[in-house]
Amino acid sequence: MGLNISLAPEVLFYIGSWPITNTFFWFFWVWLALLIGSFILRKNLKLVPGKVQNLIEMLISAAYDFTESIIGQGKKAKRIFPLVATQFFFVLTCNLLAYIPGQAAVTLNNGEKMVPLFRSIVSDYGLVFMMTMITVITIQVVAIIVSGPFSYLKKFLNFANPLKFFLGLMDLIGEIAKIVSLSFRLFGNIFAGEVLGAVMLFLAPFFVPLPFLFLGLLTAVVQAFVFAVLTLVFISMASEIDEGAESKAGA
Amino acid sequence: MDRLIQALGLDVRIMIAQFINFSILVWVLWRFAYRPVLNMLEERQKKIEKGVADAQAAETRLQTTTEESKEIISQARKEAGIIIEEAKKKAEGRYQEIVDKAQVDIKKQIDKEKGAIAQEKDRLIADVKKEISSLLIISLEKFLQEKMDSEADKKIIEKIVKDLA
Numbered sequence: 053m054g055l056n057i058s059l060a061p062e063v064l065f066y067i068g069s070w071p072i073t074n075t076f077f078w079f080f081w082v083w084l085a086l087l088i089g090s091f092i093l094r095k096n097l098k099l100v101p102g103k104v105q106n107l108i109e110m111l112i113s114a115a116y117d118f119t120e121s122i123i124g125q126g127k128k129a130k131r132i133f134p135l136v137a138t139q140f141f142f143v144l145t146c147n148l149l150a151y152i153p154g155q156a157a158v159t160l161n162n163g164e165k166m167v168p169l170f171r172s173i174v175s176d177y178g179l180v181f182m183m184t185m186i187t188v189i190t191i192q193v194v195a196i197i198v199s200g201p202f203s204y205l206k207k208f209l210n211f212a213n214p215l216k217f218f219l220g221l222m223d224l225i226g227e228i229a230k231i232v233s234l235s236f237r238l239f240g241n242i243f244a245g246e247v248l249g250a251v252m253l254f255l256a257p258f259f260v261p262l263p264f265l266f267l268g269l270l271t272a273v274v275q276a277f278v279f280a281v282l283t284l285v286f287i288s289m290a291s292e293i294d295e296g297a298e299s300k301a302g303a
Numbered sequence: 304m305d306r307l308i309q310a311l312g313l314d315v316r317i318m319i320a321q322f323i324n325f326s327i328l329v330w331v332l333w334r335f336a337y338r339p340v341l342n343m344l345e346e347r348q349k350k351i352e353k354g355v356a357d358a359q360a361a362e363t364r365l366q367t368t369t370e371e372s373k374e375i376i377s378q379a380r381k382e383a384g385i386i387i388e389e390a391k392k393k394a395e396g397r398y399q400e401i402v403d404k405a406q407v408d409i410k411k412q413i414d415k416e417k418g419a420i421a422q423e424k425d426r427l428i429a430d431v432k433k434e435i436s437s438l439l440i441i442s443l444e445k446f447l448q449e450k451m452d453s454e455a456d457k458k459i460i461e462k463i464v465k466d467l468a
Contacts, residue, residue, distance in 0.1 A: 058312075060309070060313075070316060071317070073314075073317065083324050083327075086332065089336075091335055093340070094339050097340070099346065108336070108340065109343070112336065113341070113344055116337075116341060134329050134330075134333035137337060141332070142325070177311040178314060178317055178318045179318075179321050182318045183325065185322075186325070
């Protein structure tokens with residue numbers, strides 16, 4: 053048995069011409085579980101909560117309080133909360149799913165070779181890139197709404213003087229860097245955790261992988277949190293740009 | 304770039320599918336999980352606040368009502384005392400009146416009886432006198448019949464009786 057590490061998610065099978073990768077396969081199940089779970093929650097919501105409802109309420113209210121503490125109370129928090137919270141809960145669910153034991157052993161023959169059936173969902177760069185794009189595009193949209201399209205463009209393309217032009221260029225690069233840093237942080241951490249776990253399991257199957265497993269568990273929670281919080285912070289910053297510029301212009 | 308995309312296994316179709324799915328997830332979670340839960344929390348908070356406020360209000364109301372009822376009871380007691388006092392006074396006055404009246408009535412009755420008795424007595428005396436005088440006449444007649452003639456005798460006797468009476 054050789055160690056087979058692939059940067060890309062493996063294709064399990066094809067539906068028509070659509071390649072279904074193992075990450076997409078599990079993405080679908082997590083997605084479905086969260087959808088059905090929220091429907092069930094909505095139906096069973098009671099004023100006097102049970103244990104499960106209590107736990108969910110605690111999670112959601114803690115997440116909401118945290119959001120408010122960063123972006124401020126009121127409409128802004130209410131608008132941005134769904135995106136940020138979904139990013140957090142979704143990534144967390146995906147990451148924790150990887151710690152159900154025994155999955156690494158299950159493989160599937162896709163016609164060409166044996167591929168693992170399970171792969172940590174977030175270690176699919178396509179998914180992470182997509183979520184990062186949502187974040188970055190949301191940031192731009194918020195900035196445009198808050199400061200208006202012209203001053204938004206002016207931030208990046210300013211021909212008033214060479215210094216400002218250069219700073220605008222830097223801002224542009226900064227926005228692009230956000231995509232890279234945000235996506236590769238999450239993807240890299242989770243993928244690295246996967247690889248590390250696999251390598252350790254390959255080298256010494258007993259006891260040695262345990263500390264790495266715990267570290268990986270920590271990473272799973274922390275990275276989900278970091279991704280969501282960075283999204284929140286970026287959006288919060290974008291929504292406050294205008295106030296800073298106006299106060300400067302007024303002074 | 305192509306090689307990078309290949310190495311990372313990026314597929315635009317899958318990414319679009321994931322994007323759509325993720326958007327649906329965001330919407331559904333917001334609509335069916337976050338919003339109801341947050342609303343529920345708010346509602347519960349309001350209910351608890353209302354409950355606490357109600358309890359406080361009830362307590363203060365209880366206190367005031369207790370004080371009020373105490374006041375009312377003491378007032379009622381006072382009034383009852385006054386009424387009893389008045390009733391007593393009235394009753395005493397009426398008693399006195401009745402007793403006085405009774406006394407007066409009795410006196411009247413006694414006086415009346417006394418008058419009747421006195422009349423009776425006078426009549427009796429008169430009757431007795433008449434009886435006695437006739438008795439005397441009869442006895443004197445019998446006593447004097449043999450010595451005097453009856454005519455002169457009678458005149459004398461009558462005269463004596465008259466003087467006697």
